[in-house]
Amino acid sequence: MIPRKIKVFVAAACLLLPLRLLAGYNLDSMIRVLPGMPADTNRVVLLNRISEALRFTDQDSAAVYSDSARSLSEKLNFKRGLLYSLMNLANYNSMRHKFKVALDLNLKALNLAQELKEEKAQVRIYRSIGTTYYGIHDYDNGLKNYEAGLNIAERIGYRSELPAFYSNLGIMWHSKKDFGKAMEYYIKALKLADANKDNRSRSYVMNSMGKLYFDIGKKDERPQDFEQAIKYYKQSLDLKKEMNDKRGMANTLGNIGDVLIERGRYSEALDYYKQGYDLAKETLYNEWLETGCFNMSDIYVKLGDYKNAYLIHKEYVAIKDTLESIADRKAMADLQDKFDDEQRDKTIQLQQKENELLEAEVKSRNKTLVFASAGLVIVIVFAFFLYRSYREKQKINMVIEEKNKNITDSIMYAKRIQTAILPAREQFAQAVNDFFILYKPKDIVSGDFYFFTEMSGKVIIAVADCTGHGVPGAFMSMIGNSLLNRIIKEKGETIPSEILSQLHRGVSEALQQNKDTETRDGMDIALVSIDRKAGSIAYAGANRNLYFTNQAGMQEVAADKSAIGGLHSENEVKFTNHEFAFAPGDTLYLSTDGYADQFGGPEGKKFRTKRFREMLGSMGNKKMEAQLNELESTIDGWMGNNEQLDDILVIGVKL
Numbered sequence: 001m002i003p004r005k006i007k008v009f010v011a012a013a014c015l016l017l018p019l020r021l022l023a024g025y026n027l028d029s030m031i032r033v034l035p036g037m038p039a040d041t042n043r044v045v046l047l048n049r050i051s052e053a054l055r056f057t058d059q060d061s062a063a064v065y066s067d068s069a070r071s072l073s074e075k076l077n078f079k080r081g082l083l084y085s086l087m088n089l090a091n092y093n094s095m096r097h098k099f100k101v102a103l104d105l106n107l108k109a110l111n112l113a114q115e116l117k118e119e120k121a122q123v124r125i126y127r128s129i130g131t132t133y134y135g136i137h138d139y140d141n142g143l144k145n146y147e148a149g150l151n152i153a154e155r156i157g158y159r160s161e162l163p164a165f166y167s168n169l170g171i172m173w174h175s176k177k178d179f180g181k182a183m184e185y186y187i188k189a190l191k192l193a194d195a196n197k198d199n200r201s202r203s204y205v206m207n208s209m210g211k212l213y214f215d216i217g218k219k220d221e222r223p224q225d226f227e228q229a230i231k232y233y234k235q236s237l238d239l240k241k242e243m244n245d246k247r248g249m250a251n252t253l254g255n256i257g258d259v260l261i262e263r264g265r266y267s268e269a270l271d272y273y274k275q276g277y278d279l280a281k282e283t284l285y286n287e288w289l290e291t292g293c294f295n296m297s298d299i300y301v302k303l304g305d306y307k308n309a310y311l312i313h314k315e316y317v318a319i320k321d322t323l324e325s326i327a328d329r330k331a332m333a334d335l336q337d338k339f340d341d342e343q344r345d346k347t348i349q350l351q352q353k354e355n356e357l358l359e360a361e362v363k364s365r366n367k368t369l370v371f372a373s374a375g376l377v378i379v380i381v382f383a384f385f386l387y388r389s390y391r392e393k394q395k396i397n398m399v400i401e402e403k404n405k406n407i408t409d410s411i412m413y414a415k416r417i418q419t420a421i422l423p424a425r426e427q428f429a430q431a432v433n434d435f436f437i438l439y440k441p442k443d444i445v446s447g448d449f450y451f452f453t454e455m456s457g458k459v460i461i462a463v464a465d466c467t468g469h470g471v472p473g474a475f476m477s478m479i480g481n482s483l484l485n486r487i488i489k490e491k492g493e494t495i496p497s498e499i500l501s502q503l504h505r506g507v508s509e510a511l512q513q514n515k516d517t518e519t520r521d522g523m524d525i526a527l528v529s530i531d532r533k534a535g536s537i538a539y540a541g542a543n544r545n546l547y548f549t550n551q552a553g554m555q556e557v558a559a560d561k562s563a564i565g566g567l568h569s570e571n572e573v574k575f576t577n578h579e580f581a582f583a584p585g586d587t588l589y590l591s592t593d594g595y596a597d598q599f600g601g602p603e604g605k606k607f608r609t610k611r612f613r614e615m616l617g618s619m620g621n622k623k624m625e626a627q628l629n630e631l632e633s634t635i636d637g638w639m640g641n642n643e644q645l646d647d648i649l650v651i652g653v654k655l
Contacts, residue, residue, distance in 0.1 A: 525541065594647050
């Protein structure tokens with residue numbers, strides 16, 4: 001037990017120490033000293049240092065100390081203390097994705113740093129502004145601010161900041177898809193961080209290099225790049241664990257999960273994401289939770305756990321709604337405009353003072369200088385209005401871009417769900433000797449879909465073309481897939497004509513076409529049931545014929561001229577069941593109309609069904625992989641520079 005007198009002496013001695021000596025004190029010591037300090041500039045400095053020490057471990061407490069430092073600095077008119085409190089608060093708000101607030105604080109700090117000629121502070125502020133712009137994907141403004149800060153840092157020899165700048169510039173070029181430049185900056189950053197023994201910078205650079213190898217692996221489809229990505233991510237994770245950087249750990253755990261998703265290792269990916277999720281929850285890391293919950297939902301879908309997919313997706317939506325809206329981006333642009341205007345005003349004022357001095361020194365040139373100054377002002381004013389007009393257009397474009405991004409994000413998620421619902425190719429491989437699937441959606445999501453299942457010893461395959469393409473077609477494809485699952489898997493129906501009859505009734509009921517409605521949506525479909533033991537095939541079609549090759553050549557089985565759904569009454573629609581035998585080596589083809597209806601060729605005409613049928617007949621003896629390659633190269637060559645008009649789907653099965 002330390003005697004009370006000694007405690008009082010130690011506290012008093014600490015108060016008498018110059019604050020520059022407190023840099024050697026640990027966090028607990030600084031917090032213990034704080035209550036006894038008077039409300040002077042030394043207290044402001046200590047508040048700021050405590051805030052910086054807490055920045056990576058307790059951001060909320062760091063913000064409280066920074067805010068106290070700002071308040072006291074304003075009362076004391078202590079500009080240097082105010083500068084660093086603003087910088088700390090800007091970093092806090094940027095970490096919380098409050099980019100509007102972060103930019104406002106940074107621009108105020110930059111003005112103060114320029115006034116006080118604090119070049120090291122300017123370096124850090126430019127880096128913070130660059131990071132803020134990165135947060136809203138404005139990479140050009142991010143690069144501009146990073147390069148401004150790097151120029152000052154290199155000029156004044158501020159070596160401790162260089163790894164972060166090189167790393168951030170690498171991230172910007174990485175985001176702009178210039179992988180070569182990104183790698184160049186990452187290597188520079190890693191060498192400097194190693195030389196400085198800066199583990200924090202090393203951990204972040206390794207994380208960035210892992211992401212770069214991941215993106216290169218996806219681009220070039222090379223497994224070794226994915227392994228490199230995981231290697232760098234795990235090195236980064238080990239360093240972050242040593243520093244107890246929980247947010248950084250969450251980030252890297254999610255990155256490892258992304259690589260495992262790409263490699264199809266969904267259960268392992270989910271384990272890493274769950275670890276990241278727990279850390280993000282603990283540290284209120286909402287920006288991680290937004291992306292993390294979205295990806296976890298996707299993993300659950302791939303694993304067939306739809307209940308957990310739904311629950312975690314609900315959490316994703318709730319978190320997304322709490323984050324900054326597009327209004328913040330507009331406000332940020334306004335703040336940048338205001339700052340640019342202030343800088344421009346300073347330049348104009350300096351120019352005016354120089355003109356006044358010249359007028360005093362050379363009176364004989366007074367008229368010339370007046371006209372020149374007036375002309376300069378006119379040019380500046382004109383340029384100013386042009387610049388403002390340009391900025392307004394930029395703001396409008398940002399709003400449009402954000403809306404488009406939100407729409408595209410939703411459609412991309414719909415694509416993930418649609419892709420997850422389509423049968424896995426491994427299922428086909430287990431059920432048939434050989435096959436190919438040519439699936440080329442016109443848009444992100446497709447109105448064409450294929451269905452596969454095994455029921456009562458029969459292999460059932462269907463190819464369907466729903467009304468429209470893109471989002472409307474995708475909605476219909478989801479309805480069709482769900483109804484086929486219910487009819488075949490739940491009810492056990494295996495007769496193709498009966499399956500189509502029930503599908504027709506189901507679509508009509510789902511779209512309420514049996515009532516007074518103008519909803520004509522539906523689908524064309526070809527469906528086969530293959531009985532391998534009996535060596536027979538049953539087929540029924542709604543506007544989609546079946547093509548079949550055997551020793552006699554190409555055979556075509558005509559579909560019924562009725563669609564699934566639409567405004568036909570139930571009594572009007574009848575589907576025919578066709579049955580025939582097959583021998584090993586025979587091939588059947590199911591397709592939608594997208595291939596035959598594609599415009600192109602030397603005369604810009606349709607490919608046409610006749611040419612499509614003849615091509616299938618000519619390649620029936622080839623291996624299925626060779627047939628797929630021929631179909632793809634033929635349609636790509638036919639299409640040329642023409643736009644793809646419809647979804648394309650062709651399935652071939654070697655019996």
